[in-house]
Amino acid sequence: xxxVFKKSVPGREGVWPAKPKKDVSEFIPAELLRDxxxxxxxxxxxxxxxxxxxxxxxxxxxxxxxxxxxxTMKYNPKFTEKAAALPGFARLHPVMPQLKGAGRHCQGALxxxxxxxxxxxxxxxxSGFTLQPMAGAHGELTGAMLIAAYHKDKGNKKTKxxxxxxxxxxxPASATIAGFEVISIESKDGIISPEALAEVLDDDVAAxxxxxxxxxxxxxxxxxxxxxxxxxxxxxxxxDGANLNAIMGKLRVGDAGFDVVHVNLHKTFATPHGGxxxxxxxxxxxxxxxxxxxxxxxxxxxxxxxxxxxxxxKSIGYIAxxxxxFGVFLKxxxxxxxxxxxxxxxxxxxxxxxxxxxxxxxxxxxxxxxxKLCMHEFVSSAAKQAENGVRALDIAKxxxxxxxxxxxxxxxxxxxxxxxxxxxxTESKATMDAFIDDLIExxxxxxxxxxxxxxxxxxxxxxxxxxxxxxxxxxxxDDIG
Amino acid sequence: MPYVPHSPEEVREMLxxxxxxxxxxxxxxxxxxxxxxxxxxxxGKSEMEVLDRLEHLAAKNTTNMTSFLGAGFYDHFIxxxxxxxxxxxxxxxxxxxYQPEAAQGTLQAIFEYQTAMTRLMGLPYAxxxxxxxxxxxxxxxxxxxxxxxxxxxxxxEGLNPIYRVMLDSYTTNLNLELVTIPHKNGATDIKAISxxxxxxxxxxxxxxxxxxxxxxxxxxxFKTVHExxxxxxxxxxxxxxxxxxxxxxxxxxxxxxxxxxxxxxxSFGGPYLGIMTCNKTLVRQxxxxxxxxxxxxxxxxxxxxxxxxxxxxxxxxxxxxxxCSNQALCALRAxxxxxxxxxxxxxxxxxxxxxxxxxxxxxxxxxxxxxxxTEGPFGNEFAITLPxxxxxxxDALTERSIIPGFPIGRYYEGMEKGLLVACTEKTTEEQIGxxxxxxxxxxx
Numbered sequence: 001x002x003x004v005f006k007k008s009v010p011g012r013e014g015v016w017p018a019k020p021k022k023d024v025s026e027f028i029p030a031e032l033l034r035d036x037x038x039x040x041x042x043x044x045x046x047x048x049x050x051x052x053x054x055x056x057x058x059x060x061x062x063x064x065x066x067x068x069x070x071x072t073m074k075y076n077p078k079f080t081e082k083a084a085a086l087p088g089f090a091r092l093h094p095v096m097p098q099l100k101g102a103g104r105h106c107q108g109a110l111x112x113x114x115x116x117x118x119x120x121x122x123x124x125x126x127s128g129f130t131l132q133p134m135a136g137a138h139g140e141l142t143g144a145m146l147i148a149a150y151h152k153d154k155g156n157k158k159t160k161x162x163x164x165x166x167x168x169x170x171x172p173a174s175a176t177i178a179g180f181e182v183i184s185i186e187s188k189d190g191i192i193s194p195e196a197l198a199e200v201l202d203d204d205v206a207a208x209x210x211x212x213x214x215x216x217x218x219x220x221x222x223x224x225x226x227x228x229x230x231x232x233x234x235x236x237x238x239x240d241g242a243n244l245n246a247i248m249g250k251l252r253v254g255d256a257g258f259d260v261v262h263v264n265l266h267k268t269f270a271t272p273h274g275g276x277x278x279x280x281x282x283x284x285x286x287x288x289x290x291x292x293x294x295x296x297x298x299x300x301x302x303x304x305x306x307x308x309x310x311x312x313x314k315s316i317g318y319i320a321x322x323x324x325x326f327g328v329f330l331k332x333x334x335x336x337x338x339x340x341x342x343x344x345x346x347x348x349x350x351x352x353x354x355x356x357x358x359x360x361x362x363x364x365x366x367x368x369x370x371x372k373l374c375m376h377e378f379v380s381s382a383a384k385q386a387e388n389g390v391r392a393l394d395i396a397k398x399x400x401x402x403x404x405x406x407x408x409x410x411x412x413x414x415x416x417x418x419x420x421x422x423x424x425x426t427e428s429k430a431t432m433d434a435f436i437d438d439l440i441e442x443x444x445x446x447x448x449x450x451x452x453x454x455x456x457x458x459x460x461x462x463x464x465x466x467x468x469x470x471x472x473x474x475x476x477x478d479d480i481g
Numbered sequence: 482m483p484y485v486p487h488s489p490e491e492v493r494e495m496l497x498x499x500x501x502x503x504x505x506x507x508x509x510x511x512x513x514x515x516x517x518x519x520x521x522x523x524x525g526k527s528e529m530e531v532l533d534r535l536e537h538l539a540a541k542n543t544t545n546m547t548s549f550l551g552a553g554f555y556d557h558f559i560x561x562x563x564x565x566x567x568x569x570x571x572x573x574x575x576x577x578x579y580q581p582e583a584a585q586g587t588l589q590a591i592f593e594y595q596t597a598m599t600r601l602m603g604l605p606y607a608x609x610x611x612x613x614x615x616x617x618x619x620x621x622x623x624x625x626x627x628x629x630x631x632x633x634x635x636x637x638e639g640l641n642p643i644y645r646v647m648l649d650s651y652t653t654n655l656n657l658e659l660v661t662i663p664h665k666n667g668a669t670d671i672k673a674i675s676x677x678x679x680x681x682x683x684x685x686x687x688x689x690x691x692x693x694x695x696x697x698x699x700x701x702x703f704k705t706v707h708e709x710x711x712x713x714x715x716x717x718x719x720x721x722x723x724x725x726x727x728x729x730x731x732x733x734x735x736x737x738x739x740x741x742x743x744x745x746x747x748s749f750g751g752p753y754l755g756i757m758t759c760n761k762t763l764v765r766q767x768x769x770x771x772x773x774x775x776x777x778x779x780x781x782x783x784x785x786x787x788x789x790x791x792x793x794x795x796x797x798x799x800x801x802x803x804x805c806s807n808q809a810l811c812a813l814r815a816x817x818x819x820x821x822x823x824x825x826x827x828x829x830x831x832x833x834x835x836x837x838x839x840x841x842x843x844x845x846x847x848x849x850x851x852x853x854x855t856e857g858p859f860g861n862e863f864a865i866t867l868p869x870x871x872x873x874x875x876d877a878l879t880e881r882s883i884i885p886g887f888p889i890g891r892y893y894e895g896m897e898k899g900l901l902v903a904c905t906e907k908t909t910e911e912q913i914g915x916x917x918x919x920x921x922x923x924x925x
Contacts, residue, residue, distance in 0.1 A: 047817065087539070270484075476774075
């Protein structure tokens with residue numbers, strides 16, 4: 001489809017404000033000015049049609065089943081959008097509470113921040129939360145910075161962070177960017193073995209970053225021992241909250257001994273991901289890390305009013321300009337209030353129920369490398385199909401043709417021809433049954449007509465795209481190439 | 482139970498397939514001693530009750546005052562079609578475009594966003610956005626550190642202090658040296674910055690217009706930066722960038738900005754988006770995602786995420802950055818906003834904002850004891866010196882439903898009488914007149 005820039009017709013009228021009385025050159029010398037900014041000239045209808053047509057080339061949860069493992073693409077209730085768009089929130093300037101007396105003009109927003117922190121603390125069992133991190137990986141970096149601040153303050157010389165080989169790539173990247181050396185350990189039977197941990201666990205270890213249930217969908221059954229081993233070395237335990245959707249009400253990471261956790265609100269707490277963001281990655285900490293949380297912190301006075309507290313001399317400082325992705329965590333706040341205690345527990349229960357149901361229904365057709373009770377997702381493999389030359393990628397593309405988004409493929413890296421399936425709790429049995437039938441049909445085609453799958457997708461706006469050429473040609477704007 | 486569709490009969494059927502008798506059996510692996518000590522959340526509420534609660538909270542915020550607050554974040558008009566288009570479920574409820582054939586809408590939008598940003602900044606490459614303007618500035622500094630393998634970063638005090646404190650936090654554990662060059666009466670001290678550049682310098686970070694509103698040409702400064710083989714980084718304000726000489730034209734290697742002013746509501750600080758653009762020598766150092774144009778097996782044009790070898794999911798601890806997502810929806814809003822306004826609309830937005838700010842400066846400085854602090858040309862924001870502490874004026878005027886601006890003394894020692902005043906195309910001459918008259922009354 002033609003780019004919006006190529007559709008420009010000079011002179012065509014868009015959404016214009018009034019014409020200024022004077023030319024900008026009367027205020028700013030000509031040598032500091034430019035001529036054209038190269039923006040297109042289009043009518044409002046041109047723009048509406050262009051972006052409506054683009055939207056029709058996209059899959060979203062609203063239109064399709066989206067079993068993308070590790071990404072938790074559940075339904076996002078519509079009412080939360082209404083809440084975030086209320087002018088009392090949307091029009092509020094972020095420096096308002098910094099204007100001394102004007103703090104009283106944003107009490108409602110500060111209350112949202114305060115209560116969201118409280119709710120997340122109760123769900124995870126942590127002592128305190130910051131909502132500043134603007135995405136999951138940003139939360140990881142914040143967590144790693146908190147860990148560094150803790151050790152520095154205690155006079156510990158700790159330089160290493162342990163990441164299991166199944167960890168999200170963001171874990172090692174975040175630890176590195178916070179100044180740590182990353183040590184990788186291999187999983188055994190899909191989980192962390194205390195023996196492998198013992199081999200690398202020395203006095204230099206600052207923390208272990210763990211996802212539990214892990215990226216194979218398995219619960220880390222050696223967790224009690226691992227917690228003990230780390231704490232004996234005064235090393236901290238970091239919980240990657242990507243899989244929190246599996247355990248709410250069943251396990252609180254704070255009670256289990258974790259010191260830091262980040263939560264991906266767009267996953268567990270149903271805020272739309274918008275095709276790649278914005279996210280929101282609040283970080284919770286155990287009591288010993290409270291003094292290091294980013295500033296400012298929202299505090300409640302005895303009279304019930306709220307204010308910003310900057311008096312944390314050990315704080316890691318500012319990791320966001322203000323309070324984080326306010327519009328995003330406002331939606332999570334509304335979602336948590338809507339579900340309540342019972343609803344939150346039920347969400348995890350049904351997420352796990354659905355994943356296990358699909359695992360059992362598919363086990364005769366696809367290899368399930370760790371075929372035992374899983375949490376909210378499970379890993380299957382196209383290893384059997386690969387013998388016929390049909391790879392996980394081909395199956396993914398065939399699923400697109402069937403009208404679904406594909407599962408996550410080739411992650412975690414430790415499983416061959418990996419397909420990671422996560423149905424989430426909001427999908428019905430009927431949807432899952434239809435998907436299972438389609439997937440079984442694809443498995444049968446893989447045996448009889450592998451080439452048909454190599455050609456997929458054929459019903460989408462694009463067939464398979466040449467990624468190698470894209471990287472080589474570097475055509476990254478309409479003006480290059 | 483909201484949003485969970487199963488009937489009790491369906492649950493029974495599913496448990497039977499799995500081979501367990503209760504849902505609780507599915508959690509058998511979690512040891513008893515790890516079960517929650519408490520789970521004390523409120524009872525669930527109906528949609529109506531939750532909306533009531535949120536409306537109540539929203540009403541506790543005052544948003545109907547006349548505001549001259551800016552400090553890098555501005556209340557520009559957002560055309561209605563921005564909301565309508567960006568809230569389409571196909572955009573809104575999609576994930577990262579991991580299956581490009583099913584995400585051509587998102588990918589083409591990112592590609593078009595990249596095009597718009599490179600044109601605004603006058604530099605050839607852009608990424609798909611990062612979290613915000615402060616993160617973008619920090620990432621730019623790190624690009625320079627990786628590229629030059631040097632550790633000194635020169636920071637102008639004319640840079641938004643909110644971003645400078647972020648930069649401080651992020652670099653605490655890294656072996657880097659931040660050298661801050663003080664402003665000179667609100668102007669970026671180009672001479673002092675030039676003098677500080679040496680062979681150890683990785684990057685020079687400046688802002689245009691700077692925090693005080695002052696507009697500069699950094700062309701000569703950037704020449705000095707390049708003579709020392711350092712990287713020139715410029716932070717900007719995208720709406721003003723529609724009329725101002727571009728970072729690219731001045732010779733900047735990297736230009737960054739916060740995209741809030743392009744179609745994002747102020748929303749108490751987020752979500753916004755960080756804009757990043759750069760020249761060709763730095764493109765492989767750029768963090769985060771980029772969309773690239775290619776062809777499919779039929780030879781049709783299509784889009785994919787590209788140059789992923791830089792990224793964390795491939796390179797893990799050796800990646801250019803830990804950034805995994807982008808602000809895709811915010812970037813989409815920025816793009817739609819720019820397309821709706823178009824060249825003429827954007828220039829008018831900038832022009833009106835500048836015109837109103839100059840009118841405000843004229844009216845305010847006509848008051849006894851009020852002086853213009855910003856030297857030289859300025860755009861839609863400027864600083865004044867008051868005869869009293871700025872907080873006093875803010876408190877007094879807020880009582881009269883006017884937020885007169887941002888107190889500069891909050892971040893700059895000794896500038897307690899400084900007030901930063903911003904206008905946009907939404908500010909009316911009448912509002913400015915009322916502001917000036919009430920301020921005159923307050924000061925007399």
